[in-house]
Amino acid sequence: MPSKKPSPNNDKLDQIVAAARRERDQREQGYREQALKLYPWICGRCSREFTRANLHELTVHHRDHNHDNNPTDGSNWELLCLYCHDNEHARYLDEPISGGAAGGKSEPAAMHSPFANLKDLLKPKS
Numbered sequence: 041m042p043s044k045k046p047s048p049n050n051d052k053l054d055q056i057v058a059a060a061r062r063e064r065d066q067r068e069q070g071y072r073e074q075a076l077k078l079y080p081w082i083c084g085r086c087s088r089e090f091t092r093a094n095l096h097e098l099t100v101h102h103r104d105h106n107h108d109n110n111p112t113d114g115s116n117w118e119l120l121c122l123y124c125h126d127n128e129h130a131r132y133l134d135e136p137i138s139g140g141a142a143g144g145k146s147e148p149a150a151m152h153s154p155f156a157n158l159k160d161l162l163k164p165k166s
Contacts, residue, residue, distance in 0.1 A: 067107070067108075067110075070110070071100060071110040071117065072100050074110075074112065074114065075100045075114055075117045075119060076095070076098075076100075076119075078114040078117075079114065079117075079118075079119050080119075081095060081098060081119070082119065083098065083119060083120050083121040083124055084101075084118040084119055084120055084124070085120055085121075085124035085127075085128075086121060086123070086124050088121050090121075097121055097122050098119050098120070098121060098122075099119070099120055099121070099122060099125045100117050100118075100119060100120075101117065101118050101119070101120045101125050101128060102116055102117060103116050103117070103118060104116055105129075105132060
């Protein structure tokens with residue numbers, strides 16, 4: 041059975057992805073280390089305290105959701121535990137749907153009421 045050779049396009053794509061991941065990791069290490077030096081190791085939402093043993097569960101959250109905005113004074117960062125960080129991003133993603141600040145324009149409220157004539161439907165037929 042002939043073996044599949046990776047195509048040159050796949051090799052190039054793999055190299056691009058690997059380089060992007062390396063750059064991301066380097067960027068994250070830079071601001072993560074800075075944030076951990078600036079702030080106490082406490083979640084900014086639930087106040088859970090962290091030690092070296094569980095520090096990997098403490099994340100750096102960008103308040104403006106721009107991971108390239110990393111002022112050295114830490115004004116765009118807050119330390120959040122994994123759970124609060126996930127919750128924050130879920131809230132940010134849900135705001136456009138609910139008409140929150142991140143979504144800008146709010147959608148009109150639904151006008152359909154599926155149970156409006158339920159009482160009539162439940163009446164016994166004569």
